[in-house]
Amino acid sequence: MKSTWMRGWGALLCACAVLGCSSDTTRNEDVLRRMAEGAPARSPGGGAPIAAAANGGSEARLAGSAPKGGGAGASASDAGPDTGSGDIPCEVAAVLRQHCARCHGRSLREGAPLALVDAAGFKRDLSGIDAGAAVLNRVADAVRPMPPAPASPLTAAEIGVLRAWIEGGAQPANPGCSVDPSSDGQGAAGASGSGVVLVTPEGGARAVPPDLDAGPEPEPTDAGSTEPPPPAATPASWPSFGFDLANSRNNLNERTLSARNVGRLRELWRFSGPSTTSTPAVLGGVVYLPGWDGRVYARRLDDGSEVWTSALPDLIDSSPTVTGARVYVSDDNGSVHALERSSGQLRWSQRVDDHAEAHLWSSPVYIASASLLVVGVASGEEQVLTTDYTFRGSVVGLDADSGRERWRFETASEASGSGPGIGVWGTAAIDETRKLAFIGTGNNYDDPAGTYSDSLLAIAYQTGELVWYKQFTPGDTYTIYGSQGPDYDIGSSANLFTVDGRDLVGIGVKNGNYYALDRESGSVIWMTPITPGTVLGGVIGASAYADGLIFVASNTFALANSTAVAIDARDGRIQWRHDLSNLSYGGVAHANGVVYLGSTGGSIYALDGASGQMLWGDQTPLSQPIGGGVTIADGRLLVPWGYQWTLREGNAGNGGMTVYGL
Numbered sequence: 001m002k003s004t005w006m007r008g009w010g011a012l013l014c015a016c017a018v019l020g021c022s023s024d025t026t027r028n029e030d031v032l033r034r035m036a037e038g039a040p041a042r043s044p045g046g047g048a049p050i051a052a053a054a055n056g057g058s059e060a061r062l063a064g065s066a067p068k069g070g071g072a073g074a075s076a077s078d079a080g081p082d083t084g085s086g087d088i089p090c091e092v093a094a095v096l097r098q099h100c101a102r103c104h105g106r107s108l109r110e111g112a113p114l115a116l117v118d119a120a121g122f123k124r125d126l127s128g129i130d131a132g133a134a135v136l137n138r139v140a141d142a143v144r145p146m147p148p149a150p151a152s153p154l155t156a157a158e159i160g161v162l163r164a165w166i167e168g169g170a171q172p173a174n175p176g177c178s179v180d181p182s183s184d185g186q187g188a189a190g191a192s193g194s195g196v197v198l199v200t201p202e203g204g205a206r207a208v209p210p211d212l213d214a215g216p217e218p219e220p221t222d223a224g225s226t227e228p229p230p231p232a233a234t235p236a237s238w239p240s241f242g243f244d245l246a247n248s249r250n251n252l253n254e255r256t257l258s259a260r261n262v263g264r265l266r267e268l269w270r271f272s273g274p275s276t277t278s279t280p281a282v283l284g285g286v287v288y289l290p291g292w293d294g295r296v297y298a299r300r301l302d303d304g305s306e307v308w309t310s311a312l313p314d315l316i317d318s319s320p321t322v323t324g325a326r327v328y329v330s331d332d333n334g335s336v337h338a339l340e341r342s343s344g345q346l347r348w349s350q351r352v353d354d355h356a357e358a359h360l361w362s363s364p365v366y367i368a369s370a371s372l373l374v375v376g377v378a379s380g381e382e383q384v385l386t387t388d389y390t391f392r393g394s395v396v397g398l399d400a401d402s403g404r405e406r407w408r409f410e411t412a413s414e415a416s417g418s419g420p421g422i423g424v425w426g427t428a429a430i431d432e433t434r435k436l437a438f439i440g441t442g443n444n445y446d447d448p449a450g451t452y453s454d455s456l457l458a459i460a461y462q463t464g465e466l467v468w469y470k471q472f473t474p475g476d477t478y479t480i481y482g483s484q485g486p487d488y489d490i491g492s493s494a495n496l497f498t499v500d501g502r503d504l505v506g507i508g509v510k511n512g513n514y515y516a517l518d519r520e521s522g523s524v525i526w527m528t529p530i531t532p533g534t535v536l537g538g539v540i541g542a543s544a545y546a547d548g549l550i551f552v553a554s555n556t557f558a559l560a561n562s563t564a565v566a567i568d569a570r571d572g573r574i575q576w577r578h579d580l581s582n583l584s585y586g587g588v589a590h591a592n593g594v595v596y597l598g599s600t601g602g603s604i605y606a607l608d609g610a611s612g613q614m615l616w617g618d619q620t621p622l623s624q625p626i627g628g629g630v631t632i633a634d635g636r637l638l639v640p641w642g643y644q645w646t647l648r649e650g651n652a653g654n655g656g657m658t659v660y661g662l
Helices: 004-014 029-033 090-099 119-123 131-139 156-167
Strands: 042-044 057-059 083-086 266-273 281-283 286-290 295-300 306-311 326-330 335-340 346-351 365-367 372-379 394-399 405-410 429-431 436-440 455-460 465-471 495-499 502-508 513-518 524-529 544-546 549-556 561-568 574-580 589-591 594-598 603-608 614-619 631-633 636-641 655-661
Touching (some): 090 156, 119 131, 266 295, 281 631, 286 655, 295 326, 365 429, 429 495, 429 502, 455 502, 495 544, 502 549, 513 549, 561 594, 589 631, 603 636
Antiparallel strands (some): 042 057, 266 655, 326 335, 365 372, 429 436, 436 455, 455 465, 495 502, 513 524, 589 594, 603 614, 631 636
């Protein structure tokens, strides 16, 4: 802590360190690659931007008219679609009416983002996969089927009927049958509702391949949303910091890379540029990577060639969120920006905190159903020598179309009796069923210590009201030059998962522990110690959830090493440990049975998710530190590098991204 370098390092790490804060599925690979004939319409619109580029277009939402419902108990052959009133083969329409039409009718219900009522609907392009292929994937998935429980799955014969038609090109029938059921309000989900758990990987999450459960119908905004529904998850996508709203950091769609072949990974191409601490986003064959030079780089996944580069005014050390129309990023000067995905053109910019030291490591999270962005606000004031700390943290909800602030929850308000500080470093996890955002907080800078410091917050994302909180370390005040600890911030991001029918939220803390809490009440279900906690240690990077296991990296700063563990989500028992020779500050990621993570020594590791055994490793150029999270998409591993030790404004540095494949 005596040298400038160490002060910068200490401040960064103790304050959560740039985090980017930033069952096989039956599949026909040829069908997955086929592009659909139709695509969502485009229309101009959106609320007035704060700093807008002119004439920015955006994709329109899918819409339709009201459905009629079919009884849940009837067989497909009894569903009785009306002949001659539709363009779907009658045997196919019977299956759809029985199992799908209640939610995927012309009026979407229970979070369904896509109508499946005519032949054209099965040919819509969902970011590289047609809707028909998505339907086949979900109805044939024994682990995460559609329709979801408690509804009965399709029979093999019914799946065969769909497969024959869809793989034959989903051609319209003339004459054909209608899918729309009668209006009795029943359907595949039964009279009691759908039973769909929207945000957990085990129960119908955004990570489910492909995602047909994108959340409730959109809430109206003042100007009306111009964003399309989120693109379906495909093997070639990783659209945000956490991959999905549950922050699973687990690409369930990846089937190319596996524990059997990951040892053959080789470098395919490399992008050299500024330092970066993002988790790269991938969508539609394009990689989106922000840099510490304030630019967002869009490069083709296949070869790294430029699509566009967009310059923003300030350093970006968070991760991008990419939707059908936009790329959202946050910067080190307290601003959130929206860029057009197609061109990189600036749509709007919004300053969410005008404090001189405000800094957004938190990556903006897009909630399509509410047309909302959620982002946490932190600062570098922890590294300032002063007797008068003034920054106060917050969580902010912004209108996704205009950037307008809808609500703000102040973590260190004077009204709550808190002193300054309590920055929010991590990225929110979203439960759309409960309409809650889960996000962790940091320490106070000065007394009195606040109620919400070092806590996990559950915030109603429609209103910004606090529903519950759990404080893990009361009385924690810390700055580089002042109060000394214990500095047990929550810089990691929460994971949502379901165990034995119970919805939990998990979070790693700098005290070296990982906690699992009940999402409804906030009560702690179990807690697992991983390493000792220190100012510069414990869990700092984001964790991953897959196959009933939570994959976490925790740091032991005194030994300059870290430990990766797999924790049983049911009871918190550690299933395996793997000690690493350097510290780990970027996020852990998982895909198809392999755990990936990087280190400050420039090492990238691939571990067997079942055993923790080392499967493959490599070094970044000149062993540049890794501070961001890795991404796995379309049989490729994307590794960002060029981490620097700074909490306040820094220079662009040298870094880039290496892309590996077989």
